[in-house]
Amino acid sequence: MKVVLLGSGNVATHLGKAMHQAGHKVLQVWSRTIQNALQLAKLLDASATDSISQLNNDADIYIVSVSDDAIASLVDQFRFPEKMLVHTSGTASLEVLEAASAQTGVFYPLQTFSKVKPVDFSKVPVAIEGSSKQVEEILLTLAASLTKKTVVFDSEKRKSLHVAAVFACNFSNHLYTIASEILKESGLDFDLIRPLIAETSDKVQYFFPHEVQTGPAVRRDQNVINKHLTFLNSKPELKELYESLSQNIINFHQKP
């Protein structure tokens, strides 16, 4: 397919690369910042622009991959009534695109993308939504050219998938950051807990997480919990997080 990519962030970058590698033609990259547009366009043999009025008219599909806050105001600036227009958000509605096109859709790749690290896109689940069966079919075909895992979800299912992803990925990663800060303060190397992090995620590839929960909270080891809370006395924000997460574990695992 011929594609115009609006955005140059993590998702746009990895999606653009995957489409380029799969033989799709990315004609143009738009970004608010021309340097970012140029940088991504170079990787994709595409042209670059920071001007909405200069958007290429020849594409089959226009993919908006910017933060949710920015979608509406961006889409408000152009009209491609005959072209397919999709966004890549886990949470934004289909309706946010309606004013600009009659063929709208969602193409939500469920993965954590950082520019610094390559991703095997063939293992990334992509959730599709289309304003019509026809749009849905085209998006499914596009998705199937990039990955083995495609699903068709309505906006509510997609949103619950996104919320789950925020807990499982974004929040987990921040807990790694907290751990690395605690280690740093004690002069310890983050390398010490890298194997632990790897094993924690590896376990749930085969089991459900509630089956393999470990640690003081699930053991109700109040002795350890109290010592850890004392240890965190000088860090009230972390102490509060420790308390609420421990309580949440205790509550969940005492369910009958």
Next chain:
Amino acid sequence: MKVVLLGSGNVATHLGKAMHQAGHKVLQVWSRTIQNALQLAKLLDASATDSISQLNNDADIYIVSVSDDAIASLVDQFRFPEKMLVHTSGTASLEVLEAASAQTGVFYPLQTFSKVKPVDFSKVPVAIEGSSKQVEEILLTLAASLTKKTVVFDSEKRKSLHVAAVFACNFSNHLYTIASEILKESGLDFDLIRPLIAETSDKVQYFFPHEVQTGPAVRRDQNVINKHLTFLNSKPELKELYESLSQNIINFHQKP
């Protein structure tokens, strides 16, 4: 070495197996519950007991691997002044063992162990502490027979390692549980986010977690955050967690 293992939980099981495989002789397994002692003893070609007065006197080392709450009262029931006595806790002090032996130590394997899943012990960091240089040396030799990663830590460093591990592992795993519950309620399969969980932990094997943080909070995408909070309206505990973790991410990443 000749070993008596006091405990039959996740740590005792994996440590016992690793020692057995490395050629150490586990003479006996004690557990409060004889069935558990028998089950683990069978794996280790050891005898089993639930009676402290029946503890085998011939071991070189007595390893106490029970929850922190239980260590003191257990250790209070025997005296092996000439034998080495260690516990495997991340948080309990060395002193808790003092009444029972003059040669005390800590042998803390930093990993999440579940009986259902094998672990490659050679990759598990083990933190050592000894009441004397001599004890430390012996424990280091024992550790080195099981793993490539050994460190000598005092109790404070070990505790900070344990607190970091609770955040990075126990709490992360509970976030996976929360994600799986959210998916389940929407009729979605946990398989959908397994690749995301794998990638999240894989990233921090090469980068520091703050370098690869993604998601609405670090992007300050208040639009998405608000929609997710509304989505969680019927689950006040999760809504509160979502809010405090998001705020914590925002605060951390706005640091200069």
